[in-house]
Amino acid sequence: xxxxxxxxxxxxxxxxxxxxxxxxxxxxxxxxxxxxxxxxxxxxxxxxxxxxxxxxxxxxxxxx
Numbered sequence: 001x002x003x004x005x006x007x008x009x010x011x012x013x014x015x016x017x018x019x020x021x022x023x024x025x026x027x028x029x030x031x032x033x034x035x036x037x038x039x040x041x042x043x044x045x046x047x048x049x050x051x052x053x054x055x056x057x058x059x060x061x062x063x064x
Contacts, residue, residue: 007061014050014058022055023047 015023026044033041050058 004063006063010058010061014062015047016059016062020059022050022058024050 013024017023024047026046026048028036029041029044
């Protein structure tokens with residue numbers, strides 16, 4: 001059977017933590033930043049977490 005290749009697009013967007021949680025960067029940090037409050041920008045700095053069936057799918061794509 002052939003090797004399963006890593007999905008490069010998914011690898012760039014998601015990270016699997018040491019405990020197996022799937023993390024992603026939050027949206028809204030690319031442009032038009034001057035109009036957004038500092039409080040919002042601080043919250044957007046943190047990683048978001050993906051749970052459930054989507055997390056399983058992403059782990060398969062990233063080969064973790």
